[in-house]
Amino acid sequence: MKHIALSILALAAGAAQAQSSVQLYGILDVGVTRIDGYGSSSRNFVSSGTQVGSRLGLKGTEEIAPGWKAMFTIEHQLYADTGSQNQQTPISGTALPARVLVDIPNTIRDQLVPQLGASLQASLNNRFWHRQAWVAAVTPAGAISLGRQYSPVFATFGRFDPHQAGNVGNAFATLTVPTGLEVRIDNAIQYVAETGGFRLNAMYAPDEKEVGNGRFWGISTGYQVGGFDFGIGHQRRQTSEGLDSLENTIVGLSYETGPFKLWGQWVRAKDKHPVLGAQLRATLNASTQIPAALKPAFLAYGSQIATALGFDGSLSYVGLHYKINAANKLVASYGMYDDKRAINADAAIAGLALEHIKSKRTSIWLSGSYVDNKEVQQILPYSQGLLYGFTDKPGRDSSALSINMVHRF
């Protein structure tokens, strides 16, 4: 990545400040992706963010005193295929997987589904600084950062993900919709410390009394020495109603030797009260369309769907990097999601990718994936920040092939 030190700040300040800098940076990742697993024929897309999400960012640091710094990052996500900051509608539209829609009376389901679809549609819309927006004070005793930031467990996931949180073969696909691992946390206060190979992240986000998300906290730690890297993390969300919502635990390990790097991680996801349920209950309680006599049934079945959209399972995810030569790197991965619930929505996903490195700034990627959806799962491959939706039938397998160019500046 080439850093462009802007001189705007220096000019404005009227004096040269060697320790201050602001960088404009970005990534454009655009390619062609073919997805199988929905309908009778393949779906082809010119797609953005297959390997890494396309973005535009600004970041800066200012040294205030020796050992004391101010930092910031604001990062915009874009879909370079259209220029939109909002995700395109998934292949399956706003349909939900069949397994969450069973066991609901038709008349109630028919009224709840459009509301859930609207929630899903709304979740495709991103704010301008969707990816990151935070400011930090760095002190000799660690840094405090405030704003929208990566959650500790997701940061750990990315660190031990052979696909670095991208790629159609990413096993993260098993933890999406509504979400089995929160990526970014709003209103977050984070403490970060790094010393002698050790690292520690602790995050807290208060309940701001908005419908849906309540309090969040998370912590992660790790140690890196030589080719070894190790990390663990845990985080918990509450709904705005105070119910225990998504809880994640992670253990990750990587080891690099010669042209090889081995990756492995285990992620536990447990969510009996998704925040979606809190939103749905609030909407139903406020509804004047539903007769009072039927409201308890609507609330009960709404909660049932929300809970079914939750998680109680674990992802075991391993991978390998092999540097064939200076210009080519092979990435292989295999992830297995074990659903502990009675519905048993298990899935396995295999990914394979070849990075052809043209320069420091430009790579060409060839990648593919295969998702083995067990009896009731409906996962379609997922790439960074781009949800393709669900297969059209429970248990139908899916796959993706992609060729894309990643260009950084």
Added chain:
Amino acid sequence: MKFKLGLCAVALAALAACGGGENNPPPPSTTTTTRLIAFGDSLTDGGAYSRGNSLILQSQAGVPKAAADLVGKFSNSPGEVWVEVLARRLGTTIAPERFEVGAASPVAASNGINSAANATNYAQGGARVAKLPGVGCNPNAAGACTAQAAVPLVTQIERALAKGGFNATDLVVIWGGANDVFFNATMAGNEITAASMAAGRALTAAETQLLVAKYVIEMEQAGLAAIAQVKRVKAAGAQRVVLMTIPNAAQTPFGVAGGPSTQALLTALSGAYNAQIKKEVELLDPGVLLFDAGALASNWYSNPTANGFVNVQAPVCDVPAALGSSSSFCFITAAPAGSAGNPFQRVLPAGVTPANSMFADGVHPSLAAHEKFGVAMHEALRAKGWVQ
């Protein structure tokens, strides 16, 4: 590039090592049927109340024992109900559990055809899918049934499970929901009448619909309970399970007598049950044969001639109101209809016989209709590849 992409695909297939593109429910491991097991209501009842009904006929109607012992099925006895037709065609038999009047549990074998061990027809007239009271319970002040004490299909399955699980050579048929229609139609009808009286006028269509919505949901929940029973018997080892939709009670002599508003209510309620079980199977097939008995009966009713019926209106039986007008007391003999030797056979117009009539009483199929049901079910099972 193309070559490399191809390589990727090959390597991925090897990595995934999972084979099939779809994971459908596994097919049954055998087409041999040694036991036919039925859970249901009067549409399947093989004579659960036969002993009690015989005693009532003898004591209250002076019917000789030999003739009275012919009754018990909800049709123009003697003859086979559909599940017995099916059993015969599969080369087996199916015997009913039997109950005394008012008894909550089946009695031990007393007529030589059934015993606790071989009775696999658990269907009971009046049974609902999951709830009590059953239809025809006539509860006393304490809430106990004074007449037929039908237990729900859920309880029938419990009784079967208490004898042991199911296996690959069992064929299980589940047909409930019709009594949930009658029960909820009565509840909804009462509520509509009360609301109408309170308002001092007839309710608007929208007002009626709002009241009926609650009972439509009740029917949908009955459908969900039926699906749950399919999963339950499958979990207990059954591989071949048949679930049936219900005929529209509006298309019966009883429904017609009720008039258009009753028919609309019955159509809504039975339609809700059928739509629910169809939707559940469409969403996530538990590996069931969904037999659309509702569509079949509707086809007969709408196109009688094409289906071998001449009469789809007048019931074959004419049982006195004192006996509930129920065909469970009906027996047919060779004596002239309506004579002392054949008291319960209706005097039908020329050309109309029990063999070309669809109904035995206001709601129950004739033996002729039962025969057709049994044959149609057998054909559906063969088409599915579940029996030979």
